[in-house]
Amino acid sequence: MQGKRKFKLKHFISYIVLFAALILFIVLDSVGVLRRSSLLLITQMSYSIILAVSLNLIVGFLGELSLGHAGFMCVGAYIGGFVANILYDAGMSSAILVFIISAIAGALSASVAGLIIGLPALRLKGDYLAIVTLAFGEIVRTIFKNLDVFGGAMGITTRKYGSDLFVVAMILVIFTVFVARNLIRSKHGRAIRAIRDNEIAARSVGVNVTYYKLMVFVIGAFFAGIAGVIYAHNTTPVNQSFFSFNYSIEILVMVVLGGMGSINGSIIAAAALTFVNVQLTTQLSGDMAAIKNLIYALILIVVVMFNNAPALAGVREKVRLGRLIDRLFPSRRKPSETDNSDNGTAAWDKIPTKIEMDALLSTDIIPENTADISEKDGDLYD
């Protein structure tokens, strides 16, 4: 019983933290403590989180590698900015109304782009799909660059929302997390994860793979579009050069860093990386871009190695238990578990390598004797 209640709290912890942060920031802002740059940072963090969570749906839960997430964001930003301009020109003065309408327009047009990119996703897998999504991102950028309606190479000039954009952005973060979590923790989410784990088996138990792949691409693109709209209301002019391949990779780094298939992880990683990024950008001058990328690369390498190296299995187990108490009292009480992970492939298998490049060949399961480890991860979705 007690365990059950704890587990419920776990489900709401992200909302609690996000709401608390939102209220805190609103209070701080009204008192006047927050500087303008901090508000900007919060907004940037917000759209990063939306991007990371939505990309996690595609990469972490569906198991398809997408390298074009910035492309969806680009669609959202341009269309959202464009629609907002029209509305302002038409004399609409309520900024929030303009934001809402432009967000709907931006998100829907990004969804259409997601549908378009989702269609080849049904036939391609792994590396091939990744290349197509990469190309998609670049194509989108080039199209906007060459359309005079959207300001050509200069980009589209938008009107900034105002200093309280961060409130809207954070509400949208909560909305994104709400949708993503509830989707994943439903029968649809189970089907999506089943496709990731073993597509052939998923088909064999009647999962409509086509439908779910398209659905995830569309939903992922939808939220990327929303992130783009926030960006458009935060930055002017909206220039296509921002949505480059590098930015897609940046989002992917957030997802990988936070853990594929972990929404909370994506939130934390996106917020942390954006913070680091912005700090580096403001603190460093000159060759800062190079240093920034260097740090990104290093973080990615370290995290991937830490997550996957069999030699670090023992360390990982300890950290995984996560709780401060466990760290304060290094767990001597479960020596058997650490032994298990050291002597075999068991721990290695437990670390989900989510992108199964070849579901056809990679499913031979080695017999294991680890019956009783009721992993905390296991009941995450129960």
Added chain:
Amino acid sequence: MTEYVLQTIDLGISFGGLHAAKDINLKISDNEIYGLIGPNGAGKTTVFNMLTGVYKPMTGKFLLCGEDLTGKSPSEINKKGIARTFQNIRLFSNMSVIDNVLVGMNNQSKCGVVNSVLRLPRFWKTERSLREAARELLAVFDLDGERRVLASNLPYGKQRKLEIARALATKPKLLLLDEPAAGMNPQETAELMDTIRLIRDRFDMTILLIEHDMKLVSGICDKLTVLNFGTTLAEGSVSYVLNNPEVISAYLGG
């Protein structure tokens, strides 16, 4: 015309000139345990793959309870009532045991995306009933206690059971088992035989199975078909087939 649960008519497929399966004619009656045996490479799994839509048959057709399912997609065929397990276990290994079964039950819940995302009452209602059904099913296979364990952490024998449970969760009319006893020791195999009988009786199931273990085959099958090089070598009752000189020579290479 008697209604068979599964009837295949001249079913065949070839891969670049190789007849992986040719003129396969199976007739499986209700509540039967039917064995499909043959040496390695005889085309047994190919037949399974055709029956589940993984391969599209090039010739012939197959009927489930009189309904032609030839050429349908795997998920459609599953919805019509054929479920299978795999020779090399294909569980959803990063999902919990109960989630594996719940995926199998997906098509029994009519709860749309909007309902799920907004957590409307319908979501809770269907989710609760699915979960109850899943636990009931797991209890049959003695897996209920481990429902929160990741599927990949189950011991081998239980993974096999879970795969069967997952297939049954789709409420099939016909269950295909691809080498269920592969990699099992004699004791586990004996247990498996009991399980298969239990499935037949309890779920009123018709079962088609591929197996190499002759003890299991002769122990539980009502009828057999022997394949060799993609063609039917013999069919009929177990004792008839196993005493057939052609079958013996195919197996022993005489």
